[in-house]
Amino acid sequence: MRLLVLCTHNSARSQMAEAWLRHHARLLGVDLEVHSAGTEKTFVKEEAKRAMAEVGLDLSGHTSKTLLEVPDPWNFGLVLTVCDQAKEACPVYPKKTLKRHxxxxxxxxxxxxxxxxxxxxxxxxxLFLVQSLKEGRxxxxxELERAAWG
Known part of the structure; x- marks a missing residue:
C-alpha cells in the first residue's frame, strides 16, 4: 500500500509520522510505501530531528515538500492528515483512496x-496503524486517536 502523511508545512508532525510508519512497517514486515508532504513547503525543523534522533530515527535526509513533489501524488491507498488545517486543505482524491485524520x-x-x-x-x-494494516484493515x-492519546 502507498500511504501519504499530509500536514501544513511538512516540517515536523508529518515528517515524524513518516519516519515512524516506515520504522514500524520494516519491523513488522508490512509492505508499505510511505511519503509525507505539506500543503506548503518550508523546512524540516531541528527540534523534530532532535526528538526523533532520541528514539534512533534519523530525519537528517528528510526535506519538506508539497504534494506535487511526491512521486505519483494522486495514487495513494491511504492519506493520513495529522493537523486540522491540512484536513481542510486536503485535495479531493479518487474514491479508492481512504482518508483518515x-x-x-x-x-x-x-x-x-x-x-x-x-x-x-x-x-x-x-504502530497501531501498521499493525492494523498487517491484519488487513x-x-x-x-481508533487512531485513541492509540495516539489513550
Missing amino acids: VSFPDPSGKPLEEWRRVRDALGRMS VPADE
Whole structure:
C-alpha cells in the first residue's frame, strides 16, 4: 500500500509520522510505501530531528515538500492528515483512496518536552496503524486517536 502523511508545512508532525510508519512497517514486515508532504513547503525543523534522533530515527535526509513533489501524488491507498488545517486543505482524491485524520498539536515554539510528547503519540498511532494494516484493515479515525492519546 502507498500511504501519504499530509500536514501544513511538512516540517515536523508529518515528517515524524513518516519516519515512524516506515520504522514500524520494516519491523513488522508490512509492505508499505510511505511519503509525507505539506500543503506548503518550508523546512524540516531541528527540534523534530532532535526528538526523533532520541528514539534512533534519523530525519537528517528528510526535506519538506508539497504534494506535487511526491512521486505519483494522486495514487495513494491511504492519506493520513495529522493537523486540522491540512484536513481542510486536503485535495479531493479518487474514491479508492481512504482518508483518515488524527489531530496532533503543533509543537513549534514549545519546549523539547512537547516535541517528545507529540513524537511519542505519533509513534503509538503509527504502530497501531501498521499493525492494523498487517491484519488487513484500516482503522477508523477514532481508533487512531485513541492509540495516539489513550
